[in-house]
Amino acid sequence: MKVILTLHLSLITLHLIFFYFFLKRHFIFLNSFNICYKPTAETTRVESKLISKQLHHPPKSLELRLESPIICDRTSIRYDLCSINGPTVLDPTTSTFFTMNSTETPLVERIRPYPRKFEDLIMADIKNFTLTVGPRIPMCRVQHNAPALVFTAGGYTGNFWHDFNDGFIPLFITANTIFPDQDFVIVVSEAPKWWPSKYADLLRMFTNHPIVNLGSDTTTHCFPSAKLGLISHGFMIINQTLIPNSKTYMNFRELLGKAYNQLAQIQTKIFTSKPTNPRPRLVLASRRQATGRTIMNQAQVIRLIKKVGFDVVVFEPKTKTSLQESYALLNSSHAFVGVHGAALTHSLFLRPGAVFVQVVPIGIGWAAEAFFGRVAKGLNLEYIEYKIGVEESSLVDKFGKDSLLVRDPFALQKRGWPPEVMNTYLKEQNVKLDLVRFKRYLKKAFKKAKRFMDNEGY
Numbered sequence: 048m049k050v051i052l053t054l055h056l057s058l059i060t061l062h063l064i065f066f067y068f069f070l071k072r073h074f075i076f077l078n079s080f081n082i083c084y085k086p087t088a089e090t091t092r093v094e095s096k097l098i099s100k101q102l103h104h105p106p107k108s109l110e111l112r113l114e115s116p117i118i119c120d121r122t123s124i125r126y127d128l129c130s131i132n133g134p135t136v137l138d139p140t141t142s143t144f145f146t147m148n149s150t151e152t153p154l155v156e157r158i159r160p161y162p163r164k165f166e167d168l169i170m171a172d173i174k175n176f177t178l179t180v181g182p183r184i185p186m187c188r189v190q191h192n193a194p195a196l197v198f199t200a201g202g203y204t205g206n207f208w209h210d211f212n213d214g215f216i217p218l219f220i221t222a223n224t225i226f227p228d229q230d231f232v233i234v235v236s237e238a239p240k241w242w243p244s245k246y247a248d249l250l251r252m253f254t255n256h257p258i259v260n261l262g263s264d265t266t267t268h269c270f271p272s273a274k275l276g277l278i279s280h281g282f283m284i285i286n287q288t289l290i291p292n293s294k295t296y297m298n299f300r301e302l303l304g305k306a307y308n309q310l311a312q313i314q315t316k317i318f319t320s321k322p323t324n325p326r327p328r329l330v331l332a333s334r335r336q337a338t339g340r341t342i343m344n345q346a347q348v349i350r351l352i353k354k355v356g357f358d359v360v361v362f363e364p365k366t367k368t369s370l371q372e373s374y375a376l377l378n379s380s381h382a383f384v385g386v387h388g389a390a391l392t393h394s395l396f397l398r399p400g401a402v403f404v405q406v407v408p409i410g411i412g413w414a415a416e417a418f419f420g421r422v423a424k425g426l427n428l429e430y431i432e433y434k435i436g437v438e439e440s441s442l443v444d445k446f447g448k449d450s451l452l453v454r455d456p457f458a459l460q461k462r463g464w465p466p467e468v469m470n471t472y473l474k475e476q477n478v479k480l481d482l483v484r485f486k487r488y489l490k491k492a493f494k495k496a497k498r499f500m501d502n503e504g505y
């Protein structure tokens with residue numbers, strides 16, 4: 048009897064294990080929200096195929112350069128890339144690039160130059176560019192002597208993480224892949240009013256040519272050639288093996304450093320007090336104005352951070368926050384702590400060796416790694432994940448600690464994770480940090496931060 052029971056139990060266990068792996072293989076990554084907590088099991092498989100294909104065959108756009116004036120490479124699941132291989136005139140009023148060729152039957156291509164092709168919902172908002180070859184082209188008003196690189200700053204622009212994930216990181220990859228000489232003109236469409244000035248210092252690092260902002264432009268521009276679209280390697284990924292000159296996260300950070308250097312040096316002096324017994328500085332990303340993922344006991348947490356030995360700066364960036372100031376703050380700090388959210392993108396501004404603690408609410412584990420964890424490692428940060436326990440989540444008060452939603456987010460993801468459920472995790476969930484458990488992490492962070500500060504000299 049006992050033997051049979053044991054056998055039964057182990058069979059059940061085996062079944063459970065199989066079931067777990069089945070779920071893991073098929074559903075774990077199903078997820079969705081505006082930061083695209085979306086398709087990934089599927090995506091990854093397709094991606095790895097594509098990537099190996101790209102490695103062995105250069106993109107068609109490069110291969111076929113001589114054959115046709117317009118080539119669009121649509122093989123990636125993340126982006127399209129079109130090339131106009133010859134003189135072209137852009138009419139901003141119709142978002143059309145014209146190329147002259149009387150001998151050919153008219154050719155028309157369309158492209159939305161935003162690297163989130165896998166997400167229909169947002170792509171529907173992105174403006175199409177039309178590329179045509181025909182016998183007639185409009186008159187050229189502004190002549191540029193460098194090729195155009197065209198992309199959109201629409202879509203999710205305005206969310207700081209998206210600004211980098213869908214904008215500057217793909218721009219960095221594309222520029223290094225196609226224009227390593229930096230001789231190109233950035234042509235941007237759908238940029239919000241604040242965008243060109245907020246990112247002026249950064250944009251200058253990519254090219255010396257002034258950018259063409261199509262927002263309110265009605266003049267025609269002509270270029271010796273043009274590329275439309277941005278290459279993306281995946282969420283926040285700069286994949287060294289896919290860039291001709293092996294650029295890495297460190298090179299990206301170097302570019303940020305150059306962009307914000309002057310002011311940073313001045314600010315560093317202000318931020319860096321030199322008392323006889325200096326304390327490492329910890330920047331706490333606060334989400335008090337945000338929907339969801341706030342630290343409910345923030346005041347106590349701040350007291351705890353101080354008690355452990357840090358100086359604390361509470362940081363709550365807005366769209367209008369000056370990047371030079373944020374850069375200077377993070378670049379001169381020793382630790383950065385916050386709950387998973389766009390503000391953690393500022394971890395890009397930390398010096399290599401600084402400590403970065405991501406607080407991960409329930410149900411957000413995958414995104415935590417893909418959006419911030421991987422980058423942190425690439426930047427050689429001392430990265431620590433604090434995964435909250437069930438009792439630290441506000442979802443317990445709402446749904447009870449025995450609810451499936453709290454106990455087993457994967458079980459819900461398996462059902463496709465509709466937006467309501469996603470929003471529950473992202474927008475309805477706040478955290479109340481367990482001060483005893485969190486203190487252990489802070490102490491570890493303090494040791495590393497102190498060592499870092501001593502090594503760096505401040």
Ligand SMILES: *[C@@H]1O[C@H](CO)[C@@H](O)[C@H](O)[C@H]1NC(C)=O
Nearest residue numbers: 098099102281284286288289
């Ligand atoms: C980078 O590209 C290589 C080669 O295609 C691939 O094997 C690897 O998984 C990629 N890395 C990431 C983080 O995507």
Ligand SMILES: *[C@@H]1O[C@H](CO)[C@@H](O)[C@H](O)[C@H]1NC(C)=O
Nearest residue numbers: 114115116133147148150151
């Ligand atoms: C027109 O296209 C053909 C083939 O696509 C090419 O050989 C020719 O050079 C083009 N002419 C012009 C004026 O671009």
Ligand SMILES: *[C@@H]1O[C@H](CO)[C@@H](O)[C@H](O)[C@H]1NC(C)=O
Nearest residue numbers: 157158159171172173174175
């Ligand atoms: C953009 O072009 C694509 C492909 O031709 C088309 O499917 C889509 O409906 C167009 N979108 C808009 C907003 O015009």
Ligand SMILES: *[C@@H]1O[C@H](CO)[C@@H](O)[C@H](O)[C@H]1NC(C)=O
Nearest residue numbers: 304305307308311312378398
């Ligand atoms: C950031 O910190 C480094 C190291 O302390 C310093 O040399 C640099 O001037 C600071 N600013 C920038 C933009 O790198």
